[in-house]
Amino acid sequence: MAPRRSESLSRERIVAAAIEVLDAAGEGGLTFRVLSERLATGPGAIYWHVANKGELLGAATDAVVLAALEEEPASGSPQDRVRAVALGLFDAVDDHPWIAAQLSAGAWQAGTPRIVEAVGRQVRALGVPQRDWFVTTTVLVQYVLGAAAQNAANAQAARPGTSREEMLDAMATRWEELGPDEWSFTRTIGDQMRDHDDREQFLAGIDIALAGIAALYPPP
Amino acid sequence: MAPRRSESLSRERIVAAAIEVLDAAGEGGLTFRVLSERLATGPGAIYWHVANKGELLGAATDAVVLAALEEEPASGSPQDRVRAVALGLFDAVDDHPWIAAQLSAGAWQAGTPRIVEAVGRQVRALGVPQRDWFVTTTVLVQYVLGAAAQNAANAQAARPGTSREEMLDAMATRWEELGPDEWSFTRTIGDQMRDHDDREQFLAGIDIALAGIAALYPPP
DNA sequence: ACCTGAACACCGTTCAAGT
């Protein structure tokens, strides 16, 4: 059922529709034909408002990231606020897995400064000396975006019909069956991989980074 | 000039040719038609050895990752060996930027266990208690892959004709011109972003993680 | 078993023509 054309086309309406399509069908499912049908126009019409598919994906990612950052609470310790920003982005990637590729590839797009600002303020509050603000903040942001992206990819990787548990179990079993010498480490962590919780694992990374920052820049 | 068909087709020859095309023309440049022309066959022939484009990209990524890990030295402190593995992957991504998308998306493919093994052995040597081996190793691997991927994306983002310096300078200037209140942090790190070195920045992340591990699991 | 190459069902993007 083609939706009736209530309002005229606009960049915002196009981006909103693109997000719906992406959430429902993934990046491969977003097509100018599908999108224009949903908007009750022709494919060419979209190009009046958006330069190309890449820009459309970028705009959709930005919208999702901005929405995620707005929920960020304005109080708590710097550590807690870093965790809050990180978890907000983690959940956003979880809800919209297609932004993962954009975040790790689209590199420092329009939405990224917001993330930098949100994280950087806590880095400053943590007592990191000014000359290391950029490095420290970037490291945190890179971890958050990179880890969230890889988590989303893992979640997507399951072939339809296979649950997360089945997939983890299969992979853990494969690891446990590796050669004893060449794989002396990997063999032993199969059951930890089977049992782990993605969110906890992600937060453990934040805690390692925060502990490292505290160790390198001890508060007075 | 179409190369003469010296040997018969094989998965290895196809993957090797794919890597050459990818290095020269990027992911968008890899086409079954281009590839088959280079191999002096028809596009259909490739499908006898490779299931589809995704599998081909995965195999190419694996080959590059395995080659990078083989250069890893077998001596040094655990910290230095973590740095060596990390830098090896960083450089591999730098030389073959197209693997970035694979590494952050292809999640735990065939090459990943090797990375886990290489990093995990050092985590073990660092004295991390066994019950935290999986989390700690995964955090390090996620940082390495995520940060390397984002660095590659940044390097690629420059439009042809723009140097890295020009791009960084333009971005730094944009940051410095942001509103004083809303962007009180981001405004101040423009010059650090202008001057930073990608490799050093990447290694700083490793050092923060190692410092965090040392703080959370103090050696006896 | 392995390769050929035409054909299929798509894509993103453009653009003359309309309003």
Next chain:
DNA sequence: ACCTGAACACCGTTCAAGT
């Protein structure tokens, strides 16, 4: 200024037919 929709130049993938 904005929209239409046919057309262009591609894709990945399949498959009957060959060797």
